[in-house]
Amino acid sequence: MSVIEAPRSPGVRTARKRRVNWEKWGWIYMRVSGVILVVLIFGHLFVNLVAGEGVNAIDFAFVAGKLADPFWIVWDTLLLWLALIHGSNGIRTIINDYANNAIVRRILLGAVLVSTIVLLTLGTLVIYTFDPCPAGAPADLLPSFCPVP
């Protein structure tokens, strides 16, 4: 008894290069960061707008106080990185969906990448190097809570 070859045997697929599948990881990133961002954003909004004196509490001193606390430094860093990459990845998918012209798409994707990197760098710098009372600044520009030299 001879076995007849299967009529529609699957074509030999060239083994795909086992690169990182960015589409898959991008999709997972959106789900995971989305869940974390719900907590981070609503926590941020509650502390800034509702807790204590509410929105009236926000002034330069309030922000300076938050950025002096390691807890809020970590919180804001997470918020900055997760939200910015979440947003720019969303814009990236929209560009991929709607920019049909290859050149326009490259320009737009490049612009999103550059602006994301610039914003992440600037934001991280502000969080970690912020000093409300820089040494050597003229006294009339300093906020009232700074120690008088």
Next chain:
Amino acid sequence: MSNAVMESKPSVPDEIPTFTATLIIRRFDPDVDSEPRWQDFDVELHGTDRVLDALHKIKWEQDGSLTFRRSCAHGVCGSDAMRINGRNRLACKTLIKDLDISQPIYVEAIKGLPLEKDLVVDMEPFFDSFKSVNPFLMAGGLPKDGKERKQSPVERARFDDTTKCILCAACTSSCPVFWTDGQYFGPAAIVNAHRFIFDSRDENAQVRLDILNDKEGVWRCRTTFNCTDACPRGIQVTQAIAEVKQAILRGKP
């Protein structure tokens, strides 16, 4: 042997009530038109008439050049998917009386596929992506007892929903991601991959999962649910796509 004789004639009203509906159809004749144009028709219809009957009346009584596909006319062959009042429906399953007949009814070809004439589109790109997911049972070797590949009712129920697909392209051509460049596999191809990925007799689910793990695969799905709304067979298309995503993440069905 006696023949059954009807004792009294069934009561039929003298005149079956009719109503007039206006259909605005997107016409395109590649020999004459450079752009599609809208043309309206007034049709006298009964309460039992479907959009397909209205199209037939137009073609047979008013304008014989109206071109559309239909085969079985009963919602099984999937030939007459079209965009009715902005939603993808089968013309043979859409009753006119269920639409708002105080307004004109807009009928046009499904979107995202090359328009050939009037309501006829080129389905080849659609079938190409269907073919590329290997939509057939891939089982190596002989079954255990040499006769049949057995499957329990529970195993069969796992992919029952996606066996209902009739390849009408209503889902794929309602997908905004498919409209953009047509590179996306589209819901119909993923539904038919789902049908074999979750089939306990099939042994090559991994091949299909690898194909759909592509840049143009399931990750381009934006979960807009247009496909689920469009499916004339009531397949939970978006759910099937989500299950394929889960299977890819797990690495097995």
